[in-house]
Amino acid sequence: MKSLAFILLVQIAICLFSFAFAGRDFYKILNVRKTATTNEIKKAYRKLAKELHPDKNKDPSTSEKFQELGAAYEALSDPEKRKTYDRCGEECLKKDGMMDGADPFASFFGDFGFHFGNSDQNEQQTARGANIVMKLYVTLEELYSGNFVELVRNKPVLKPASGKRKCNCRQEMVTRNLGPGRFQMIQQTVCDECPNVKLVNEERTLEVEVEAGMVDGQETKFVAEGELHMDGEPGDLIIKIVQAPHPHFHRKGDDLYTNVTISLQDALIGVNMNIKHLDGHLVGVSREKITWPGARIRKKGEGMPNYENNNLYGNLFITFDVEFPKKDLTDAEKEAIKKILDQTSINRTYNGL
Incomplete structure (x- = not known):
């Protein structure tokens, strides 16, 4: 019995030892399930990184949590x-050398991450390179479900070079003595002397998150990924979302619009069908009463997700078009239709505009 108890104690000790040195629970840190997809991990990281970035959160413990x-x-x-x-x-x-300590935050937001708060006056006067605005065409499916798009950018980077160069050139007023009691003030260019630099192209991969509910024209900024300035700060790279046309749906705000063509038979006796949505789920459409050309129904909550709150969805509006038969009817068929419909002829003139 003593030997059995000793074995159990050893096993418990080994388990506790293994647990103590197993390292951190990365799934818990990111607040995701162990079955989470790569996109879910990226979304969770981006959300938490915004909250915990030291530039925004001044809590002393934030820096460690961010790391x-x-x-x-x-x-x-x-x-x-x-x-x-x-x-x-x-x-x-x-142990395998797979943790290189790279800053993954840079792949989302550029070299300098977020810049929260107001810059001081000196920073506002610092020379900056031009911003680069690039259009990113995305599908309605991506705007519905969200997606991550990788961009490969060849970025010119300043590297040290031999020699010196003129820098910080500026216009200054200089006074010259032209003789007794005679002076002349002229403006001339004055430069400092700085270490020389050269431009080297480097390939960088940036990740743009197409968030669910984004709208056409919405922008994402990558700080310091724009044009360089030899004596100042680089500009920003601005990604502008452009919604590509969709063959089946049209978007207005958070609402979606689509047209469905049904046969004259279905228009008269009722229709029961499914519409494939942007993420693949089926939207059931059932109508027992007569459907006239141009009739419209609304499916609540089947529109686009709201950008501010993805739990809220717009509506899906379905407009029906009726396809009439192209064959000629016999006299007997015409008489049968007259009896079924039991309608009198209507000849009404009006301004349809």
Whole structure:
């Protein structure tokens, strides 16, 4: 009995030891399930990174949490690293040299991350390179469900070079003595002398999150990813969302509009059909009464997600077109239709505009 108890104690000790050195729970840090997709991990990281970034959150503990968040994202966003982590934890990643400490935040928001608050006057006067505005064409499906788009950018970067160069050139007033009691003030260019630099192209991969509910023309900014300035700060790269035309749906705000063509038979006796939505789910459309050309029905909550609150959805409006038969009817068929419809002839003139 004593030996059995000793074995159990050893096993418990081994389990506790393994647990203590297993490393951090990256899924818990990102607040995602272990079955989360890569896109879900990216969305969770982006949301938490905004909240925990030291430029925005001045809590002393934020910096450590932000570093943990970066480590969690680095491990779980890479399929190979994630497999290793799932198998034996953070210690295995470190042992295999798979945690390089790269800043994943830069791939979302550029070199300098967020800039919260107001800049001081000196910063506002700093020379800046031009902003670059780039259109990103996205589908209505991406605006409905959300997506991450990778952009490969060849960015010119300043690197040290041999020699010196003139920099910070400016216009200054200089006084010259032309003789006794004679002076002349002229404006001339004055420059400092700085270490020389050269431009080198570097390839960078940026990730643009197309968030669910984004609208046409909405912009995402990558700080310091724009044009360089030799003696100042680089401009920004601005990604402008452009919604591509869709073959089946038209968007107005958070509402969607579509047209459905049905046969004259279905228009008279009723229609029961499904419409495939942007994410693949089916929207049932059932109508027992007569449907006239131009009739419209509304499906509540089947529109686009609201950008501010993805739990709210607009409406889907369905307009019916009726396709009439093209064959000629016999006299007997015409008489049968007259009896069924039991309508009198209507000849009414009006301004349809």
